Structures are given as C-alpha cells and as structure tokens.
Amino acid sequence: MNKFTLTLLFFVVAIPAGWCQIQITHNPYLQALHDTGVTIVWTTDKDAIGWVELAPDDGTHFYKQERPKYFASSHGFKNVSTLHKVTLRGLTPGTTYRYRVYAQEVTSHIGTKVTYGNIVATRVYRQEPLAFTTSQPGQQQVSFAVINDIHGRNDVMKNLLGQLDWPTTDLVFFNGDMADNLLTETQLFAHYMDTATALFASETPMYYARGNHETRGNFAFRFPDYFPTTSGHLYYLFRRGPVCFVVLDCGEDKPDSDIEYSGIVDMDAYRTQQAEWLEDALKQPEYRDAPYKVVICHMPPFGGWHGEEDIAAKFVPLLNAAGAQVMLSGHLHRHIKREAEPGAHAFPVLVNSNNNMLRVTADNERLHIDVVDQAGKVVDTLTLQPSR
Numbered sequence: 001m002n003k004f005t006l007t008l009l010f011f012v013v014a015i016p017a018g019w020c021q022i023q024i025t026h027n028p029y030l031q032a033l034h035d036t037g038v039t040i041v042w043t044t045d046k047d048a049i050g051w052v053e054l055a056p057d058d059g060t061h062f063y064k065q066e067r068p069k070y071f072a073s074s075h076g077f078k079n080v081s082t083l084h085k086v087t088l089r090g091l092t093p094g095t096t097y098r099y100r101v102y103a104q105e106v107t108s109h110i111g112t113k114v115t116y117g118n119i120v121a122t123r124v125y126r127q128e129p130l131a132f133t134t135s136q137p138g139q140q141q142v143s144f145a146v147i148n149d150i151h152g153r154n155d156v157m158k159n160l161l162g163q164l165d166w167p168t169t170d171l172v173f174f175n176g177d178m179a180d181n182l183l184t185e186t187q188l189f190a191h192y193m194d195t196a197t198a199l200f201a202s203e204t205p206m207y208y209a210r211g212n213h214e215t216r217g218n219f220a221f222r223f224p225d226y227f228p229t230t231s232g233h234l235y236y237l238f239r240r241g242p243v244c245f246v247v248l249d250c251g252e253d254k255p256d257s258d259i260e261y262s263g264i265v266d267m268d269a270y271r272t273q274q275a276e277w278l279e280d281a282l283k284q285p286e287y288r289d290a291p292y293k294v295v296i297c298h299m300p301p302f303g304g305w306h307g308e309e310d311i312a313a314k315f316v317p318l319l320n321a322a323g324a325q326v327m328l329s330g331h332l333h334r335h336i337k338r339e340a341e342p343g344a345h346a347f348p349v350l351v352n353s354n355n356n357m358l359r360v361t362a363d364n365e366r367l368h369i370d371v372v373d374q375a376g377k378v379v380d381t382l383t384l385q386p387s388r
C-alpha cells in the first residue's frame with residue numbers, strides 16, 4: 001500500500017456522517033393543477049422514495065399532528081429515483097392546501113430487503129410551508145401571464161415575471177423556447193426552472209407549451225418526465241375561469257429530414273396525431289361552453305417555414321371551425337399582432353416577442369391582454385369579447 005492509497009483510505013474513513021446527507025437539488029414546482037388535483041415535482045441528489053404531506057390551510061402549525069402522506073408511486077410501487085413526482089387527487093376545488101415534500105434515500109435493494117438512508121424535506125419550521133390553491137369550477141375571472149423565447153436568460157425572466165402580483169395571478173404559461181436546447185437536468189434547471197421555482201412555481205401553477213428548442217439536445221426526450229400534464233400528452237386542453245386554454249405542441253420548424261435534427265425527429269406524424277386529438281377535443285363541452293377560447297402554440301401559423309405551414313394546414317382549419325378566438329405564439333423574437341385573415345386564420349394571432357410578457361385578465365365582460373416590456377411599459381393591447 002503506497003502513501004497515496006493510505007492517505008485516500010484515511011480520507012474516506014474520516015468522512016463525517018453528514019457528508020452523505022441526501023439533498024433536495026431542485027425545489028418543488030406545480031404542474032397540471034386543476035379543480036381536484038395537482039402534480040408536485042422535485043429532485044434529489046440520491047435515489048430515494050418521495051412523498052408529499054398535505055395540511056389544510058387552517059392556521060394550525062404543520063407540526064400539530066401527523067399529516068397524510070402521498071407517495072410518488074407507479075404500478076403499486078414507490079418510485080426510487082432522483083426525480084420525484086407526486087400526483088394528488090380528490091382534492092376540494094377552490095381550496096388552499098399547505099404542503100411539504102420529503103425524500104428518503106434508498107441505499108440498497110437486494111432480493112426482498114430494502115435499506116433506507118437519511119430523509120430530507122422542505123422546511124416548515126423557520127418558514128411558512130409551501131401552499132397551492134386548486135382551481136374552482138365556475139370561477140368568474142382569471143388572471144394569467146405568458147412568456148416565451150427566454151432561451152436561458154434568467155435576468156429577462158425575472159424582469160418580466162417580477163412585475164406580477166402573485167396573489168392575484170392564477171397561472172403562468174411558458175410558451176416555448178425557455179432554453180436553447182436540453183442537455184442535462186442540471187442545465188434545464190440552471191437555464192430557467194430554478195429561477196421559475198424561486199419566483200413562483202412552487203405555489204402558482206405553470207403550464208407549458210413546448211417550443212421547438214425544447215425538442216433539441218440529448219436530454220430533450222426527458223422533457224415529458226419533468227412537465228407532466230393531465231392528458232398524458234404535451235398537448236392538452238383545460239378550463240380556468242371563463243377561459244378554455246388549448247395548449248398545442250408545435251414541434252420543429254424545419255422539415256424532419258433537416259440535417260440539424262440528425263434523423264431523430266418525426267414531427268410531421270406527431271402533428272397529424274395531435275390534429276386527430278384536437279378535432280375531438282374541440283367538441284368537448286369544456287371547450288364549447290367556454291366564454292373565451294384561447295390557443296397557446298409556440299410557433300404561429302405563418303412565417304413560411306415547414307413547421308409553421310404544417311400548423312396552418314393541420315391545426316388552423318380545426319380551430320377556425322371551432323371558433324377559436326385568439327392564438328398566442330412566440331418563436332419569431334419580435335412583436336406581431338395579426339388580425340383574422342380570410343382564407344387563413346379566422347382569429348387574431350398575437351406573437352409575443354422574446355423580451356415581452358403577456359399579462360391577461362378575463363371576466364364575464366372581456367378578455368384583455370397587455371403586452372408589457374421588461375420595464376413594465378404597456379407596448380400593445382388586445383381585447384376580446386366573450387363568444388356567447
């Protein structure tokens with residue numbers, strides 16, 4: 001045994017127990033919140049089982065009593081992973097819940113014997129527990145914001161979202177291209193999700209319309225694992241207050257055979273499959289009965305590139321026939337407001353720039369969009385009347 005090995009051995013033996021304490025690497029954020037449920041997502045640095053403890057918003061201390069546990073599990077097993085997702089079901093609509101996330105390291109699983117390590121949890125002692133509020137059917141108004149094309153610029157995201165009054169903001173949309181590409185979990189969080197979680201996403205729900213840049217990179221195929229939806233797809237439809245949101249997944253902008261995609265994308269067939277879903281979804285009462293019908297789609301149905309033209313061909317005729325009232329897009333990195341165009345889209349298309357935010361309120365009288373810049377100046381507006 002040489003001197004180096006002896007030194008290394010001493011170092012390993014001398015590691016204090018706390019050195020190996022499991023850590024929450026990325027704090028919890030809300031996904032797919034609806035009237036009776038929500039999915040809470042967070043990560044740890046070691047493989048672990050994860051669970052959420054839930055408490056009513058009744059003024060009691062979180063430590064008053066043992067709180068019910070809801071585990072991250074599938075097929076009857078608690079999941080052992082560094083990515084934890086707990087879907088809460090059967091909640092009461094329009095109700096605030098406080099929550100705490102936990103993870104306990106699984107150090108080995110041999111035969112039928114499972115060995116557990118330390119536990120980590122979000123804090124509830126020196127700071128208030130995290131909380132969320134389920135949506136309420138029949139809610140008369142809604143307030144939301146849309147940002148897009150952040151491309152990893154955390155400072156721009158802070159300038160935009162920092163303007164919002166969170167207690168009166170019901171939800172936020174990320175309308176694509178929040179990063180240049182997806183390479184690792186660390187990069188995904190560093191480029192935007194850690195900032196989003198710190199600003200709002202632990203307590204205000206975020207809904208994602210994937211952009212074309214989120215389809216790029218060797219980690220892109222993991223995107224659905226981090227951003228679950230109620231439909232199980234990256235395209236979905238949901239009602240919030242007087243608005244029905246139709247969230248579409250635009251796919252890539254160039255033909256599938258383009259050299260940039262290295263032969264790994266199949267977006268034309270994906271958009272066809274999505275159009276089949278859309279045709280049926282637009283017949284549902286959730287959509288038909290909504291006073292406002294808002295489409296969220298990262299790429300607009302114009303611009304002349306293949307993906308845009310495929311959206312115009314496959315999605316827009318269905319949306320036209322179903323009375324969609326506006327499409328909110330991004331992708332082009334500049335502000336464009338196009339009114340309805342005969343023979344094309346029968347609704348206005350608002351392309352938000354990469355440096356602005358859409359701040360929207362809707363009630364029984366009108367849906368009003370302010371386009372605001374990073375300084376908070378309103379640079380354009382759009383107002384819709386209810387469709388019935």
Ligand SMILES: [Fe+2]
Pocket residue numbers: 176177211212213298330331332
């Ligand atoms: Fe884009």
